[in-house]
Amino acid sequence: METITPSAVREGRIRIHAPRIERVRLTIPAREALEAGGSTVTEVAAQPHRLYYDVDLVRPPAGIRRVLIGQWPEQHRGLRMADELPYPGEWPDDVIAWYERGELAPCPHAGCGLALVWYEAGYVPGYRVCLAGHHAQLASDGRSARAVDSYDE
Numbered sequence: 001m002e003t004i005t006p007s008a009v010r011e012g013r014i015r016i017h018a019p020r021i022e023r024v025r026l027t028i029p030a031r032e033a034l035e036a037g038g039s040t041v042t043e044v045a046a047q048p049h050r051l052y053y054d055v056d057l058v059r060p061p062a063g064i065r066r067v068l069i070g071q072w073p074e075q076h077r078g079l080r081m082a083d084e085l086p087y088p089g090e091w092p093d094d095v096i097a098w099y100e101r102g103e104l105a106p107c108p109h110a111g112c113g114l115a116l117v118w119y120e121a122g123y124v125p126g127y128r129v130c131l132a133g134h135h136a137q138l139a140s141d142g143r144s145a146r147a148v149d150s151y152d153e
């Protein structure tokens with residue numbers, strides 16, 4: 001299997017699909033910020049009083065947060081902007097695991113900022129590649145990532 005590199009992606013030898021964040025609630029500002037960055041937002045379930053969405057994440061917007069809302073059996077995940085009010089019943093920020101929070105960390109390579117995809121096999125927990133093939137390592141809190149040598153750039 002070929003190692004993922006920026007040149008392999010650019011030349012079409014490897015194609016990396018946008019990571020999907022499934023079945024989340026969204027605020028209107030979060031949806032607008034996601035779509036402005038090229039992400040696809042799809043309505044997946046409609047109940048009389050609640051909508052859920054799948055997000056195919058291309059470029060995580062600055063200031064977006066993943067949150068946990070409510071109690072079982074009505075517990076679910078949501079995305080909102082950091083400067084919005086919490087959802088009713090939203091849990092404190094520290095209940096979100098570092099690897100979930102890391103799904104919204106942008107690629108740290110200069111001028112990139114694309115979504116990161118899991119790439120831990122043979123590496124270490126938190127190892128990721130972005131949609132352009134750059135390599136990155138999530139911080140232990142998942143709030144950011146640092147660039148790792150991408151072999152051919």
Ligand SMILES: [Zn+2]
Nearest residue numbers: 107112130134
């Ligand atoms: Zn990148």
